[in-house]
Amino acid sequence: MKSRSILDQIGNTPLVRSNALVTKPGIELWFKLEGHNPGGSVKDRPAYNMIKSALDRGDIDESSKLIEATSGNTGIALAMCAGLFGLDLELVMPENSTEERILTMRAFGAKLTLTPADMGIEGSRDYAENKVKNEGYIMLNQFGNNDNWKAHYKTTGPEIWEDTSGKVTHFVSSMGTTGTIMGTSTYLKEKDHRIEIVGVQPTDNSRIPGIRKWPKEYLPAIFDKSKVDRIIEVSEAEAEAMARRLAKEEGVFSGMSSGGAVTAALKLIETLDKGVMVVIICDRGDRYLSSDLFR
DSSP states (O other): OOOSSGGGGSSOOOEEEOSSSOOOTTEEEEEEEGGGSTTSBTTHHHHHHHHHHHHHHTSOOTTOEEEEEOSSHHHHHHHHHHHHTTOEEEEEEETTSOHHHHHHHHHTTOEEEEEOGGGHHHHHHHHHHHHHHHHOOEEOOTTTOHHHHHHHHHTHHHHHHHHTTTOOOEEEEEOSSSHHHHHHHHHHHHHOTTOEEEEEEEOTTOOBTTBOOOOGGGOOTTOOGGGOSEEEEEOHHHHHHHHHHIIIIIOOOOOHHHHHHHHHHHHHHTTOSSEEEEEEEOBOGGGGTTSSTTO
């Protein structure tokens, strides 16, 4: 069927079963391949929903100056969507972000501002918030925008439920803005409250792009801890090693946050006798080729 826009291709991503990492009888592990979205990551879903919903409400229009702090994938998705809607967008991210991310955002037409690496994404958020307060910019604010998690309530959750024929027992997702886990949890719990929702965070002193253990003052406003049944921590080394294993053993080319999520899933599977587990593979490995991940 023909699509009128590339935006029509957001969502309905493949769900494929693990055939190498998990061979335990009674256990199924399924990978939700979000790198198949047109912008290359799970963030296409909230980016589109935040922009389209704001336009529909009249919160923004083509005269608006948008700004957003991002660690990468959300920025790419916003740049793609903003360009298609004819919107002016400035993205702010740490200067140590991978070259692939930087060039992709610019290719989609966004203005890019890089903040000091040692200040992390928190420094980027502070910069963007200052321009909102003092220069008339509008922030979509993925960390506090309900249209972020509602994108997953409307799409990711229903897709997982339908593609597993309602048999899913566990859902595992890395936590950054927490939009994916909040929206998917809300939907799946409405379908079956027994489904266990598992969040993934880095261990102390680990740096895993896309996964954060937020300081209290930066905790995303959309996060509701009651919607997460369990949190599993993974190390930077574990996330890197698993990303490499996914590519080599499963043919799933992804980044570190996906490696972290699968690491957590396998830790949980060790404690289970049966289950149907779905884990989010949030982007593609080609976003990391200039890093040391696959060297």
